[in-house]
Amino acid sequence: MLNKLVCEMRKNNNTITTAKALEIGISKSLLSKYAKLGLIERVRQGVIHLS
Numbered sequence: 001m002l003n004k005l006v007c008e009m010r011k012n013n014n015t016i017t018t019a020k021a022l023e024i025g026i027s028k029s030l031l032s033k034y035a036k037l038g039l040i041e042r043v044r045q046g047v048i049h050l051s
Contacts, residue, residue, distance in 0.1 A: 001026060002034065006050065009040075014050040021048065 005026050009016045021031055034040045043049045
């Protein structure tokens, strides 16, 4: 799942919205897990950046 997320983020300047992540099958809980691990960073509500 992480590879799928990273591929989508790289298409958009290493950024993705929560809505787009949900659209490709990444759950909010998985996004939170990745953020806690330091793999991604929440820039603001609904916007995620690749760390």
